Amino acid sequence: MWKPNRGTDRPAAGLDRRQFLSAAALAGAAAGLSTVSLIGEARAATEPTQGGHLRLGMSGGSTTDSLNPTTYLQWVPVNLGYQIMNGLTEIDANNKVTPELLTSWEAKPGAADWVFDIRRDITFSNGKTLDADDIIYSINLHRGKSLSPAAPELAPITDVKKLSANQIQITMSSGNADLPFILSDYHILVVPNGFTDWNNPIGTAGYVLEHYEAGVRCIVKKTRPYWKTGCANVDSIETLTINDVSARTAALLSGQVDAINRLDARTVDLLKRRSKFHVIQSAAGQHGVFVMNCTDAPYNDNNVRLALKYGIDRKQIVETVLKGYGHIGNDQPIPVTNEFYDASLPQHAYDPDKAKFYLQKAGQTNLKVELSVSDVAFTGATDAAVLFQQAAAGAGISLSIKQQPADGYWDNVWMKAPFCASYWGGRPTADQMLTIAYKSDAPWNDTFWKVPDFDKLLLAARVELDQSKRKEMYGQMQAMISSTGGALIPMFIDYLEAGSNKVHGMKPNAYFDFMGQRIGEKVWLS
Amino acid sequence: MEILRFIATRAALGVLTLIAVSLLLYLGTQLLPGDVASALLGQSATPEALAVLRAKLGLNVPAWLRYLHWLWGVLHGNLGTSLTSGTPIASALMPRLANTLFLAGYAAIIAVPLAVGLGILAAIREGGILDRVSTMLSLATISFPEFFVSYILIVVFASQLGWLPSLATVYDGMGFWDRVDATTLPALTLVLVVVAHMLRMTRTSTLAVMSAPYVETAFLKGLSRSQVVLGHALPNALGPIIAVVALNLAYLVVGVVVVEVVFVYPGVGQLMVDAVSKRDLPTVQACGLVFAIAFIGLNTLADILAALANPRLRGRRGR
Numbered sequence: 001m002w003k004p005n006r007g008t009d010r011p012a013a014g015l016d017r018r019q020f021l022s023a024a025a026l027a028g029a030a031a032g033l034s035t036v037s038l039i040g041e042a043r044a045a046t047e048p049t050q051g052g053h054l055r056l057g058m059s060g061g062s063t064t065d066s067l068n069p070t071t072y073l074q075w076v077p078v079n080l081g082y083q084i085m086n087g088l089t090e091i092d093a094n095n096k097v098t099p100e101l102l103t104s105w106e107a108k109p110g111a112a113d114w115v116f117d118i119r120r121d122i123t124f125s126n127g128k129t130l131d132a133d134d135i136i137y138s139i140n141l142h143r144g145k146s147l148s149p150a151a152p153e154l155a156p157i158t159d160v161k162k163l164s165a166n167q168i169q170i171t172m173s174s175g176n177a178d179l180p181f182i183l184s185d186y187h188i189l190v191v192p193n194g195f196t197d198w199n200n201p202i203g204t205a206g207y208v209l210e211h212y213e214a215g216v217r218c219i220v221k222k223t224r225p226y227w228k229t230g231c232a233n234v235d236s237i238e239t240l241t242i243n244d245v246s247a248r249t250a251a252l253l254s255g256q257v258d259a260i261n262r263l264d265a266r267t268v269d270l271l272k273r274r275s276k277f278h279v280i281q282s283a284a285g286q287h288g289v290f291v292m293n294c295t296d297a298p299y300n301d302n303n304v305r306l307a308l309k310y311g312i313d314r315k316q317i318v319e320t321v322l323k324g325y326g327h328i329g330n331d332q333p334i335p336v337t338n339e340f341y342d343a344s345l346p347q348h349a350y351d352p353d354k355a356k357f358y359l360q361k362a363g364q365t366n367l368k369v370e371l372s373v374s375d376v377a378f379t380g381a382t383d384a385a386v387l388f389q390q391a392a393a394g395a396g397i398s399l400s401i402k403q404q405p406a407d408g409y410w411d412n413v414w415m416k417a418p419f420c421a422s423y424w425g426g427r428p429t430a431d432q433m434l435t436i437a438y439k440s441d442a443p444w445n446d447t448f449w450k451v452p453d454f455d456k457l458l459l460a461a462r463v464e465l466d467q468s469k470r471k472e473m474y475g476q477m478q479a480m481i482s483s484t485g486g487a488l489i490p491m492f493i494d495y496l497e498a499g500s501n502k503v504h505g506m507k508p509n510a511y512f513d514f515m516g517q518r519i520g521e522k523v524w525l526s
Numbered sequence: 527m528e529i530l531r532f533i534a535t536r537a538a539l540g541v542l543t544l545i546a547v548s549l550l551l552y553l554g555t556q557l558l559p560g561d562v563a564s565a566l567l568g569q570s571a572t573p574e575a576l577a578v579l580r581a582k583l584g585l586n587v588p589a590w591l592r593y594l595h596w597l598w599g600v601l602h603g604n605l606g607t608s609l610t611s612g613t614p615i616a617s618a619l620m621p622r623l624a625n626t627l628f629l630a631g632y633a634a635i636i637a638v639p640l641a642v643g644l645g646i647l648a649a650i651r652e653g654g655i656l657d658r659v660s661t662m663l664s665l666a667t668i669s670f671p672e673f674f675v676s677y678i679l680i681v682v683f684a685s686q687l688g689w690l691p692s693l694a695t696v697y698d699g700m701g702f703w704d705r706v707d708a709t710t711l712p713a714l715t716l717v718l719v720v721v722a723h724m725l726r727m728t729r730t731s732t733l734a735v736m737s738a739p740y741v742e743t744a745f746l747k748g749l750s751r752s753q754v755v756l757g758h759a760l761p762n763a764l765g766p767i768i769a770v771v772a773l774n775l776a777y778l779v780v781g782v783v784v785v786e787v788v789f790v791y792p793g794v795g796q797l798m799v800d801a802v803s804k805r806d807l808p809t810v811q812a813c814g815l816v817f818a819i820a821f822i823g824l825n826t827l828a829d830i831l832a833a834l835a836n837p838r839l840r841g842r843r844g845r
Contacts, residue, residue, distance in 0.1 A: 057693075062800040063618065064610035147575060214611070215800060216792045217697055240695055242790045246677065250692040251790075254684040257693075407803065411564050443573075 048505065052525035054234040057248045057257035058514070061241030063215035068198035069189040070141055070148035075261070075517060076241050078186045080212070083220045083237055083520040084125075085189035085203030088116075088135070089180050090518075091428055095337055095510045097180045101135065101190050101204065111175035111463045118166045122227045124192050125208045132162040133193040139170075142188055150187035153432070175463035177470070178429040185428075186517060206232025206521045215241050226521070233505075233524035252277065252498060258525070259499035259506065261513045265323040265380075268496055275501075281325060282495040282508035285335040285426020285433070288378040290371065290388070292486040295448045296418040298369070302484050303362035308369070310358065311395035312388045313350040314490045320387060321380035325496055329489035332482040333424060333433045334474065336492075337510035339467075340430040342475035345482055355395035368398045372413050376406035377421035384490060385421065415446050422446060423493075426511040430474045431462050438481060447486030454480050502526055529834070536829055540822045544815070545597075547822075551814040552593050555807050564805075583609050596811060605815075606808040610801075615812045618797065623816060625696060626793040629709050630778035633716035637778075638771055641721045645728025645767075650755045652733060661729075664722030676715045676788040683711060694789040712789040716782060720774040727770040731763040738762075765832040772828030779824075780817040 061076030069085070072078050090100040102116045116135075123129050139160050142148040159171040170179065192202055200209055206228070207220035218239045226232035240257060242248040248260045249267065253274070263271065263279065272279050292299040292308070299305060314328040327336065330348055334341050359367055373385045385401045392399040404413045404420075413420050427433040436442055439458055440450040454477060461473035481487065495513035499506045505523040509516040515523075563579040580586060587595075599606050605615040644664075648657040667675060684692035694708045735741060736759050744754045783795035798813035800806075 062804070063797050064608070064800055064804050064806065066611055145578065147579060151575075211697070213697060213792070215796070217695055240693065240790070242693070244787050244790070247692065247788055247790050250677075250680045250684060254680075254688060254692050256691055 048230055048233045048524040049526060050233050050235075050524070052234045053236050053238065054259075054503070054520065054523065054525060055238045055240065055257040056514075056519065057240050057242045057251045057260040059241075059243045059245065059248060059262045061215050061243065065214040066198060067201050067209075067212065069187050070146055070150075072187055073149065075513070076215075076218075076239065078512075079514060079517045079520065080218050080220075080239060081186065081189050081201075082205065082518045083207045083239075084201050084205055084209055085191060086205045087186065088139075088183040088188055088190065091181070091184050091509075091511060091516060093507050093509060093515075095339065097184060097428075100184075101130065102180070102183065105180055107175075107177070107179070107465065109465065111177045111179070111465060112172045114170045114172075114179055115163065116168050116170065118168065119227075120166055122204055124202050124204050125223065126192065126202045128192050130190070130204055131165045132168050134190055135168055136160050136162060137193040137195070138190040139183075139188060142185075148187050150185045152436075153182050153185060174459070176431070177463060177465050178431050181429045182432065186512070207237060210236075217241070220520070228521065231521040234520075237520045239520075252500065255500070258503045259497065259514075259519065259523075261495070261497045263496040263498055265321075265325045265496060268323065268325065271498055277498050277500055278506070279496060279498045280506050280508055282497075282510065282513060283327065283335065283337055284492065284495050284509075284513070285333075285337065285424075285511055286378075286495070287329055287333060287335070287424055287489050287492045288381060288384065289333075289422045289424065289446075290385075290488040290490065291414070291420055291422045291446045292488065293418040293448050294450070294486040298362070298364055298367065299418060299486060301362045301364075303358040304364055304367065305484075305486060305488075307355045307358035307362065307364075307367065307395065307397065308392070309348050309488055310351045310355040311392040311397050312488065312490055313391040314348075315350070316391070317384045317387050318491050321383045322491060322493060325494045326491045327494075329491045330482055331485060331487060331489050332478040333437065333487065333489060334430050334478055335426065335510075338430055340471050340474035342471075342478045344475070345479055348482070350391055352395040355392075355397065359396060365396070366398070367396070368400070369419055370400045370402050370417075372402045372404050372417040372420035374404045374406045374409045374413070374421065376409045377414075378423035378493065381421040381423075388490070415444070428511055430477075431458070434458055434474075434477060434481075437487075438477075438485070449481075449484075449486045451480065451484070499523075532833060533830055536826045540826045543822050544818055547818040548597070548600075548811065548815060549593070551811055551818075552589075552596075552807075555802075555805070555810055556589055592807075596808065600815070605812040608801075608809050609806045610804050610809075615809050618809070619794065619812055619816065621698070622792055622794045622797050625791065626779060626782070626795070628696075628705065629694075629712060629716070629782065629791060629793060630775065632706070632709055632713040633720070633778050634775055636713065637717040637720050637774070638724065640717070641724035642728050642767065642771070644721075645725045646732060646755065646760065648725070648729045649732035649736070649759070650752050652729075657729070660725060664725050667718040668722035672715060672719055672784045673788050675718050676712070676785060679711050679715055680788075692789070694791040696792065709791070712782075712785050712791055715785050715789075716778055720777060724767075724770055724774055728763075728767050731766040732759050735759045735762045761835070764835040768828050768832045768835065769825075772824045776821045776824040779820040 058076050058079060060074040062074065065074060065077045067077060067080060069081055072081065086101050088100060088102045090098050092098045101119050103119050105114055105116045107114050118132055118135055119130065142150040142154050143157060156172045156174050156176065157170055158173050161169045163169050176182065190204060195202060206222055206226040208223050210219040210221045212218045219236065221236045222232055242251055245262065245264045251257045252260045268279060271277060292305055294300060309331055318324060318326050318328055330345060359365060371385055373381045375381050382403065389399045389401055414422050424437060427436065435458065437444055437446060438449060438454065439445065440452065440455050457473055457477055461470050464470045464473065497513055502525050503523050504526060506519065507515055563576050563583065563585060596606060605619065607613060608615050608618065644660045648660055651657055680692045683690045690711050691708055692711065694712050696705050696708055732755060741754060741758055744758045782793065783799060786793045786795045794813050794816060798810060801809035801813065
């Protein structure tokens with residue numbers, strides 16, 4: 001059977017719609033289905049139809065959620081946020097940064113001084129016209145002593161100045177060529193200047209909040225034409241929090257919701273056989289990691305780290321744990337969907353002889369290590385660890401697995417146990433991913449890998465405005481992490497979501513599922 | 527007089543138990559690794575952000591002092607504010623308590639008459655077809671875990687037949703019959719889970735008194751088996767039946783977290799699970815208190831009813 005986008009040879013961006021449809025048609029044909037409905041869908045897909053009530057069933061919400069963008073930690077509030085409010089910039093399906101409320105931008109050399117133009121003639125749902133003050137207020141919610149998870153990203157910003165009603169200037173203490181990417185952060189949503197009523201957020205997006213019960217249900221309604229063309233097609237959206245994957249799937253199958261996120265990889269193939277539904281697979285930046293502390297014996301010896309990197313069968317893990325819905329990692333965190341991904345980097349593969357060679361070099365012929373895992377690190381972490389254990393035994397490494405409680409894992413195990421499972425969600429830019437977890441002084445440098453040359457390169461690449469030079473620099477950094485870092489990255493995990501055939505316009509996204517959490521305004525119903 | 531004193535004693539004991547439970551809950555939550563600040567910030571916690579949030583939430587005050595503050599508030603009808611959302615706990619808890627009671631009530635209305643009725647019938651026709659079939663079926667349903675029963679019901683009634691919804695999402699302003707429709711599958715699951723216990727107890731305690739001399743006398747008077755069971759055996763077996771019914775009613779209120787998760791029902795159990803994972807101590811305490819009140823209240827009620835049904839019990843326990 002045809003298996004979509006596996007391996008490292010796939011195109012740099014997600015599948016576009018036509019590619020996906022032909023892929024889906026192939027998959028359908030392989031499953032012995034008529035392709036008529038898919039062709040019919042392709043025809044309907046060209047022109048969005050208006051109206052209808054869209055029902056989303058989502059994991060990633062709880063009763064403790066709030067619609068205040070500075071508190072977003074889970075996906076349901078992010079999705080609701082985008083139904084009501086707009087961001088500053090948007091990452092499109094091809095992984096490029098495109099305008100949203102900021103329409104154009106320009107950086108002075110050094111990338112520390114930026115001027116942004118603000119979209120004209122659009123209003124908030126309370127009638128106020130959007131201007132620079134609203135944008136500045138909304139950015140400042142995430143600056144200074146803010147508890148917002150976006151605050152560290154914005155920390156280098158020293159000033160946000162109003163140039164005119166439709167123009168602002170952002171000054172940074174150190175340059176960053178990726179500022180427009182950083183401003184696409186899903187926490188930075190725009191509300192009117194001085195706004196604080198987070199139980200009822202006011203935004204410029206297509207829908208207005210009608211009813212919200214955290215962790216249960218949210219209803220939004222369209223009350224006016226939307227400024228973004230071809231978007232906000234349905235009249236109303238109902239978002240239900242359904243954290244249990246079986247319950248979510250049952251709700252889709254019984255027709256109580258139109259689309260669900262986070263499918264169970266083990267049952268996706270069964271779902272694909274049903275002709276009434278279509279499955280969307282997105283290659284994404286989220287990856288599982290086995291983290292080694294580079295300052296702790298025996299992991300302080302790079303030969304030991306290399307031995308472990310060659311002692312794991314990544315292919316088997318992707319096939320077994322992810323049922324093929326993912327792709328092999330190469331011990332560096334930049335995904336194939338990123339423009340700076342270096343495809344020429346040699347792939348670490350399962351090679352017991354090489355592992356033994358590095359063990360000998362380290363003088364560790366009888367290496368015994370203990371790996372702490374919990375499925376809270378990433379789904380299937382325990383299964384992956386068991387497969388790792390088998391493969392490592394073949395390379396002469398005795399790996400014992402310590403099952404840790406899911407509760408309190410990030411507090412008590414991660415960054416404390418010298419060898420443990422962890423994960424990183426995708427970051428929109430290479431700089432963000434490398435800064436957050438690999439820079440020497442990063443608070444979450446969970447491998448304790450400290451290389452001054454790497455830090456220098458990272459800072460130089462950040463302010464470099466020449467894309468080809470940047471690509472070369474990021475390539476070098478990927479090679480450094482892959483060959484000497486403490487992160488053993490077995491796999492990148494694809495997002496899987498499904499919709500009924502009534503829902504049109506669902507597409508893969510390179511970073512977050514449900515079309516970067518903007519599914520509400522993108523799809524339409526037949 | 528006697529009965530009033532009995533009720534007063536039971537009520538006082540209930541309140542003492544409640545205080546003990548709240549203390550245990552508090553100690554238990556203190557033992558959990560991590561605190562609300564680290565749970566709220568998750569993987570993205572920095573030491574600076576943690577310190578700011580801890581100070582903001584008042585976590586620097588000693589634990590025992592926080593407990594006393596909390597107890598004082600509860601005695602004045604104030605459950606406190608949630609550490610995570612900053613809103614009053616009562617406003618989040620009360621609608622969910624209503625949901626939980628609705629589901630429990632729905633299940634109880636079906637389960638209690640069904641179980642007691644079948645239990646009595648089984649006792650009347652001991653060893654008959656009905657006795658054997660009901661025993662077998664009820665034992666089968668109690669032996670399966672709740673989530674398994676739930677999924678079977680979903681597959682049959684929601685996915686295959688399409689008669690009932692698999693999602694039991696209820697919300698404010700939903701009509702009564704819509705609510706009944708949405709909660710039918712979870713209620714059925716709960717019925718299947720609790721019926722067996724009550725049915726077996728009714729049957730067994732009725733049969734237990736069937737060997738008493740006065741039952742033999744009743745038979746010798748020429749009464750039929752059903753007359754003996756209903757008129758003589760059952761009133762004397764009422765005590766244990768009331769106790770087991772109360773226990774199961776309490777279970778319907780406090781023990782349905784799994785069913786709530788599977789059917790995505792917004793009840794107190796789900797609120798409590800969320801609160802535990804976020805270390806939102808006041809909310810956990812409030813949920814625990816509600817559960818404890820339901821459990822202790824129903825058991826106290828059962829004691830009182832059992833005593834009323836049997837004057838001998840009342841005399842002995844009152845002193």
